[in-house]
Amino acid sequence: DFESEQVKPEFPSSVKTKIFRLFGRERPVHQVFGGGKPADVLLWRSKKISASFLGSVTAAWIFFELLEYHLLTLVCHILIAALGLLFLWSKAHTFINKSPPRIPQVQILEDPFLQVVSALTIEINQGFAVLRDIASGKDLKKFLMVCYFPSSL
Secondary structure, eight states, X not given: OHHHXXXXXXXXXXXXXXXXXXXXXXXXXXXXXXXXXXXXXXXXXXXXXXXXXXXXXXXXXXXXXXXXXXXXXXXHHHHHHHHHHHHHHHHHTTTTTOOOOOOOOOOOOXXXXXXXXXXXXXXXXXXXXXXXXXXXXSOHHHHHHHHHOGGGO
């Protein structure tokens, strides 16, 4: 019994089993795509997630490209619908025996807001000063750059 465990047929090291991979790759495609969930979705290993991703991307493409719907319009419509639902929920909570929605109170502090506004005011005034210098002819180099090379600014 002891001898049978020691004597095992060994394969020579020169004989290696090679796995045939398309285009002579060294690593599997799953590893090339980075492994994990994104690779599973791209390779359709989790069919439900891949199908839902493909469906949502197709719906977004149809929405924005074919129907010419804009992202800002979509965001505004979603916010209006959410506001309407919150209003209806807050009015109908007594009829459906649910608690009213807890909407947090949002307040903007005055000091940070004034600091941001003052910084923006300084930047806008500097921009107007540069435009005034260009328009009045004081800075010929910037005038030519604006007129002939606007992407260089």
